[in-house]
Amino acid sequence: xxxxxxxxxxxxxxxxxxxPLAAIxxxxxxxxxxxxxxxILEEKLETSKKGGVTASTNGRSLTFNGDDFSFQVGGxxxxxxxxxxxxxxxxxFGNGTRVRRLFLDVRGSVYEHWNYRFQYDFARxxxxxxxxxxxxxxxxxxxxxxxxxxxxxxxxxFGLEHLASSLHTTFIERGLTNAFTPDRRIGIGLSDxxxxxxxxxxxxxxxxxxxxxxxxxxxxxxxxxxxxxxVNGDGKVVHLGLAGRQHTPEDSTNSLRFRxxxxxxxTDVRLIDTSTLNDVEDIQFLGLEAAAVFGxxxxxxxxxxxxxxxxxxxxxxxxxxxxxxxxxxxxxxSRPYKxxxxxxxxxxxxxxxxxxxxxxxxxxxxxxxxxxxxxIGGEEENLTLGVNWYATQNIRFAANYIKVLELDRPGSQxxxxxxxxxxxxxxxxx
Numbered sequence: 001x002x003x004x005x006x007x008x009x010x011x012x013x014x015x016x017x018x019x020p021l022a023a024i025x026x027x028x029x030x031x032x033x034x035x036x037x038x039x040i041l042e043e044k045l046e047t048s049k050k051g052g053v054t055a056s057t058n059g060r061s062l063t064f065n066g067d068d069f070s071f072q073v074g075g076x077x078x079x080x081x082x083x084x085x086x087x088x089x090x091x092x093f094g095n096g097t098r099v100r101r102l103f104l105d106v107r108g109s110v111y112e113h114w115n116y117r118f119q120y121d122f123a124r125x126x127x128x129x130x131x132x133x134x135x136x137x138x139x140x141x142x143x144x145x146x147x148x149x150x151x152x153x154x155x156x157x158f159g160l161e162h163l164a165s166s167l168h169t170t171f172i173e174r175g176l177t178n179a180f181t182p183d184r185r186i187g188i189g190l191s192d193x194x195x196x197x198x199x200x201x202x203x204x205x206x207x208x209x210x211x212x213x214x215x216x217x218x219x220x221x222x223x224x225x226x227x228x229x230x231v232n233g234d235g236k237v238v239h240l241g242l243a244g245r246q247h248t249p250e251d252s253t254n255s256l257r258f259r260x261x262x263x264x265x266x267t268d269v270r271l272i273d274t275s276t277l278n279d280v281e282d283i284q285f286l287g288l289e290a291a292a293v294f295g296x297x298x299x300x301x302x303x304x305x306x307x308x309x310x311x312x313x314x315x316x317x318x319x320x321x322x323x324x325x326x327x328x329x330x331x332x333x334s335r336p337y338k339x340x341x342x343x344x345x346x347x348x349x350x351x352x353x354x355x356x357x358x359x360x361x362x363x364x365x366x367x368x369x370x371x372x373x374x375x376i377g378g379e380e381e382n383l384t385l386g387v388n389w390y391a392t393q394n395i396r397f398a399a400n401y402i403k404v405l406e407l408d409r410p411g412s413q414x415x416x417x418x419x420x421x422x423x424x425x426x427x428x429x430x
Contacts (some may be wrong), residue, residue, distance in 0.1 A: 063108075070108040076167060076429035077102055082266035085420040091413065093267040093421075099123040099164060100265060100425070103136065113144035135207075136184060147192040147199075153207065154189065156182040157200035157225035158243045160289040160302055164341045170300075170360070171263070171386045172400045172425045175323030176368035179260035179272070180285055180304045182221060183207065184246060198340035199226045219250040226323050227289070227340040235334040241289030248282045256280055258306075258319065258370055263382055263402050264423045271407055272370045274286075274319075274377035279312040293337065296329035315373040325364035327386075333358045344393060351391040358390040371408070378409030398425040 030374040065429040069080035078100040082091035100123060119131035139152025155163060161174045162181040174181075182204075189202030225243040232238075249256050259273035284307045291300040300322035308317040327335070336343040349355020364384040371376025385401045404419040 004372060009407055014155075034365070048076070067390060069110050072107050074105040074107075074430055075103050076105070076427065078166070078425060078427040080172070080264075080266050080423060080425050082264050082403050082421060082423045084264075084267065087418040087420075088414075091417055091419075093262075093269050093419065096266055098266050101133075103429075105137075113142055115141040115143065128235075128423050147190040150189045150191065150202075151187075153184050153186045155184050156187070156204055156221060156223040156245065157189065157191070157202060157257075158182055158223050158285065159287055159304070160239070160241055160300065160341065163225075165341035165394075167427065167429055168342055168344055170298075170325065170327050170335075170362050170388070171364060171384055172398050172423050173263045173265055174260070175263065175302070175321075175324055175364060175366035176260055176272075176380060176382065177232050177287075177304045177321040177366075179258050179321055179368055179370065180306050180319070181287075182223065182247075185221065187221070193339045196229045196232055197227060200224065217251045220248055222246045223285075226393075229337070229340075232337065235293065235295045237291065237293035237335075237337045239289065239291040239340075240336065241287075241340070243285075243287035243289070245285040245287075246282065247285070249280050253282050254278065256283070258377060260368060260380075262331045262380070262404060262419055262421060263366065263384060264421050266423065269414075271404065271417065271419070272368055272380045272409065274370050277308065277310070277317070277375065279310045279314040281309045281311050283308050291342075295334055296332050298327045298335045300325055300327075315375075317375055319377070320369055321366075321368035323364055323366040325362055325384075327360055327362035330359040330361065331356070333360075333390075345390050346393045347390050350393075351395075357392065358388075360386075360388040360390070362386040362388070376410055376412075378407065378412065380404065380408075381406040394429050396425075396427050398427075399423070 004306065062073050064078060079097070080100045081097045083095045086093060101121055102123040103119055104118045105117070107115070109115050117137045117139055119137035121136050124134055135153060137154055139150050139154045141148055141150040154206045157163065157182045158216045159177065161169060162178070185204035187202045187204030189200060191200035192198070202220040204223065206218050223243070223245040225241065226240060227241040229237065229239050243371055253275050255278045257274055257276050259270040262271050271405050286305045288303045292298070301322070303322035304320065306319040308319065310316055331348060333345060333347065333348060345358055347355065347358035350359065364386070366382045366384065367380065369378055379402070383403045385407055387399045389397045391397065400423045402421040402423065404417060407414060407417045409415045
C-alpha cells in the first residue's frame, strides 16, 4: 500500500518537476544562441568599420575607410565684401564683393605610411585676371621613417603667417610681408617635428599650372625653415622661427616683380609695386618669426629681408617688410599651436547649442619697403583693427578696418594716399 502511495506521489509530481527542468534546458540553449548572435553582430560591426562610411572625429568631414585606405572629402567657402574711402580724388579702388576662396579638398592615406592630398580652388582671383585659381595642393607623402618625404605641389616652408591655413589667420588677409612669401610650387621636401621643434627643407620648380619655360631652364627655389618652441603647452606658447629661400628666375626672362594689395583682396590695386625687375641673377630671402601665447592673449611678428642680385650693370636691391600684432579672446579661448603653425580656434561655447561662440579682437601694424636706388616700388605703413566671431569651430565672421598711415611712392598716382578700408568676411569649412 505504501509503495503504491509513493508511486502515486511521484506520478503526481513528475509533470511539476519536468516544467522547470525543461525551462532550464531551454534557457541554456537560448543563452548559447544569444552569445553566438552577439558574436556574429560584433564581427559584422567590425567589418563595417573597416569598409563602410563614417564621420570624421572632428564632425566636419565625411571619411571613407577601407582595410588599406582612407578617403576624406572637405571644402571651404570664403565670401568677402569691401568698401574703400580714398583721400585723393581720382583714386578708385572698387567697392564690391567677391568669392575669395571656394575649395574642394580631398585627402587620405593608402596603406600604412602613404598620405595624399588634392585641393582645387574654383574661385576667380578678381580684378583683371579672369582665370580660375586652379590646383592648390597636389601631393603624396611617405611617413615610414624620419624625415617624412613629400612630393608634388605644396607650400614652400617659409613664414609663420604664410604656412597657416587661410582658415586660421587672425586677420582677413596676411600682412605686407606677403609681398615676399612664395606660393605653392612643385617640388620635393623633407620635414620632421617634435614637441619643441620642427624643420622642413625643399627644392621647388614652377607651379602645377605654370607656363613651361620657352627657352632654357624654368625658375627654381631652395627653401628651408626651422622652428624652436621652448614653451609649448595648453594656452602657453613661445615660438621662434628662421627661414631662408634662394630663388633663381627662369632663364628666358631673368625677371620678377614684387607688389602687394593694401591688405584687401577685393580690389586689384597695388599701392606698392616694383614693376618688372630685369637682369635678375638670383634673390635671397631671410625670414625671422616670433610668437607667444599667454592664455587669451597672443603676440606675433615677422620680418622678411630680400636681396636681389642683378647683372648687366643693374643695381642690386635691398627690400624688406615686417609686421607685429596682438590679439585677445574676450571669451577666454587660446590660439592652438601645432607643429610650428597656429591651428583651428575651438570656441568654449557654440552658437546653436546655447553658447555665444568665441570673440576675438586684434591690432596689427604692417610695413613694407619696395624702394631702393632707381627702383621706386614704394613704402607703405598700415594699421589694421580686426574683430573675429567664431560661431562654431568651422563657421567664422570677420571684420577688418585698414588704415594706410603712410604711402611714399613718388611718381605714382597713389603717392601719399591715406586709404581707409573696411573688409568683411563670412567663411565656412567642412
